[in-house]
Amino acid sequence: MATDVWGVLDEKRRLRWLFSPFEHVGPLEFGMTHEQAEAAVDGVLQTALREGSSGNEVRADFWLAQRPDARFSGPAVTVYYGRSIGLAGIAVNALRGPQVALNGMCLVGQVPSRLEDQFTDYLETHNKDLQYSQCADPCSAQLGLVLRAQRAGDIVLSRPVLVAEAWAHRCWDTTEGCIPRQEWKTFEW
Template sequence: MWKVGVWTVVDEADRVQWEMLPGESVGPLKFGMSHNEAAAAIADVLSPLTTRGGYGSPVESSELSLVGAAIAPAVTAYYDAGRLACVAVNALRGPQVTLDGLRLVGRVPSELEDAFTEYTSTNGHDLRYSQHADPGSETLGLVLRAQRAGDVVLSRPVLVASTWAERCCDVTEGCIPAEEWRDRAW
């Protein structure tokens, strides 16, 4: 771990390693799982921290922390009508998620954007930008957000099920909840 002011960032070697399968899964979390199925799938690595209702919409969220770690979220899971539809990975302490070997978590955003642009171009995926200038891809169901760690900014991927992929980079018309588009400093 290293510190940036009061923010602690997990070393790359200490991160849990997960692979992303676009539109299907993020590590052991498979899109479409119920909250209980997701909790069971990650019980040895993550534990529930908080769960919030949909506030008038069918979308609920659950923050998960690393087992035995400080009480701070490592992953935020979003459920649509009770089924896992979106996973946002904390840049400071979340698992390292890779896409065909491309590391997505805790990186300098400009360096990741260059690598992601090359990846999408080489592999025939679309490249889009949110209204906040976050790169992403509907065909991959992925938006590369940024998260503060003091004066440093690191990558925070938001991965969605294929049912949420259309317009996933659109802040106003996509399915990703508004709270996920806010700047993160934790």
């Protein structure tokens, strides 16, 4: 039997994390060192890759420590560190990442158009601005949140990128913002 490389983790089997803008995403707090982030997710996620990238950023991928089966190989969470501020960006994999909630709104693995409607309503209710990246991703600099899309076979699902306040001012800008270019190129895994 062939391995389903597009396996999407069932919602009931996902980790549950809360997002507090500019503070934390689950156990990961903005500003942490990589060693602190590893300790915060110890036993749940494990580092699979850590690499430098161009500029002042460093990237690391965290994989599920207990993989449900072979279909779920690949990173659950990708983190980006700014050398001067520590943990500055967290991208949650649409297929196998934790379910991240903002005031009850689930941000991971959702149908992008439906999530965009919820997000727009949320921003209007909370008197926050909606912006779009050059890739047409809905964003809010006031929350440090970009709702990207990621391919899962013939469908796409939501892949949120959550950033520290120091990266938020241009989080929608794919060319001059702080989110590394490699993140903007991530569409499938």
